[in-house]
Amino acid sequence: DSGVTQTPKHLITATGQRVTLRCSPRSGDLSVYWYQQSLDQGLQFLIQYYNGEERAKGNILERFSAQQFPDLHSELNLSSLELGDSALYFCASSVAGAGRTDTQYFGPGTRLTVL
Amino acid sequence: AQSVSQHNHHVILSEAASLELGCNYSYGGTVNLFWYVQYPGQHLQLLLKYFSGDPLVKGIKGFEAEFIKSKFSFNLRKPSVQWSDTAEYFCAVQPGRRALTFGSGTRLQVQP
Numbered sequence: 725d726s727g728v729t730q731t732p733k734h735l736i737t738a739t740g741q742r743v744t745l746r747c748s749p750r751s752g753d754l755s756v757y758w759y760q761q762s763l764d765q766g767l768q769f770l771i772q773y774y775n776g777e778e779r780a781k782g783n784i785l786e787r788f789s790a791q792q793f794p795d796l797h798s799e800l801n802l803s804s805l806e807l808g809d810s811a812l813y814f815c816a817s818s819v820a821g822a823g824r825t826d827t828q829y830f831g832p833g834t835r836l837t838v839l
Numbered sequence: 840a841q842s843v844s845q846h847n848h849h850v851i852l853s854e855a856a857s858l859e860l861g862c863n864y865s866y867g868g869t870v871n872l873f874w875y876v877q878y879p880g881q882h883l884q885l886l887l888k889y890f891s892g893d894p895l896v897k898g899i900k901g902f903e904a905e906f907i908k909s910k911f912s913f914n915l916r917k918p919s920v921q922w923s924d925t926a927e928y929f930c931a932v933q934p935g936r937r938a939l940t941f942g943s944g945t946r947l948q949v950q951p
Contacts, residue, residue, distance in 0.1 A: 829885065
């Protein structure tokens with residue numbers, strides 16, 4: 725158990741719908757990362773938040789957005805869902821403090837199925 | 840942009856065989872290097888990491904990896920695999936404190 729929690733574990737929805745995935749980082753971690761794992765694209769970085777502010781963006785679609793709240797939990801919002809959005813969505817957290825070293829610990833993921 | 844190559848997509852070994860999984864990356868600056876493992880149906884777990892210092896790093900479950908800067912490589916090794924090592928292994932590169940760039944993964948199947 726990494727200490728990172730994600731809910732829900734599974735989500736089944738229809739095309740065109742909107743869903744929200746939730747992530748709680750490890751105690752003391754200020755940084756949250758979202759990744760998407762799919763069969764064709766592999767593991768891809770979507771977005772990073774640090775202490776409530778967006779820090780970096782990866783291959784995140786405009787239909788997707790995220791935020792990090794004052795209690796440091798984060799939500800990933802996926803809208804106008806398409807079949808190709810079906811994937812495993814991982815959240816990771818890290819301290820992201822001073823210095824170069826920083827280890828990310830991953831949550832169990834949310835498996836999204838779009839029908 | 841950095842990229843990570845894992846040339847072995849699927850490896851099948853018998854128990855007690857030795858393992859070496861290749862990982863090469865392209866990035867001009869200083870990077871942190873990681874190996875993560877994903878057991879069937881589970882999340883990514885950190886096996887080992889390299890930030891600086893001794894290029895031979897030891898991780899959990901008897902795994903080790905060697906960073907060879909001149910070859911931009913960070914290969915994973917284990918002298919004797921077990922059936923329980925059956926999983927997918929991901930190499931990842933991290934410039935500074937940024938997001939990870941993952942390789943495509945290597946599926947390891949260990950036969951009893």
